[in-house]
Amino acid sequence: MASPGTSAIAGPDLDPLLDDTEDLPRTLRREKEARAREARERAAQERAAAPTLSMGPDDRSRPQPQIYAASDFTPNAAAAAATLAPVSVRKIDVPFVELMLFFLKAVIASIPALILLGTVLWTLGTLLEMIFPWLIKMKILISFPN
Numbered sequence: 001m002a003s004p005g006t007s008a009i010a011g012p013d014l015d016p017l018l019d020d021t022e023d024l025p026r027t028l029r030r031e032k033e034a035r036a037r038e039a040r041e042r043a044a045q046e047r048a049a050a051p052t053l054s055m056g057p058d059d060r061s062r063p064q065p066q067i068y069a070a071s072d073f074t075p076n077a078a079a080a081a082a083t084l085a086p087v088s089v090r091k092i093d094v095p096f097v098e099l100m101l102f103f104l105k106a107v108i109a110s111i112p113a114l115i116l117l118g119t120v121l122w123t124l125g126t127l128l129e130m131i132f133p134w135l136i137k138m139k140i141l142i143s144f145p146n
Helices: 026-049 077-083 096-131 134-143
Strands: none
Touching: 096 134
16 A cells, blocks of 8 residues: 555656657657658748738729619618617418419429329330330239239
8 A cells, every 4th residue: 555645646747648759769859849840830931932812901003893882872881780680580471372373383383294204104114014024914913913
């Protein structure tokens, strides 16, 4: 059993997982640090050499686009945000006749697609019966089990 003055648990400064470079010999540690330093320098040079876009006002004189706005338009975003209130939609008021006409148009528009689908399926069934004649016997057995 451990004496009362010593601890059986290693302290946080002795944790081997805190720093993996402490285990390495000095030359390997120096080489690792040199490679890390070179990588940082290379990244800094690439950042410095990369083209940047000016975020400030443009000093070049060139023709500016013309903006046509309504007379009641205010370009002040803070004022526009103050006039708008957060909303949530609770009810959509669509007259019944208009809603009925919309769905009736959708049903009528789907009729040619249903006819085309039926024709394609019938053609595929006929082709399968021509290629596999035993399907006819199976169809008869399924339709008339006696």
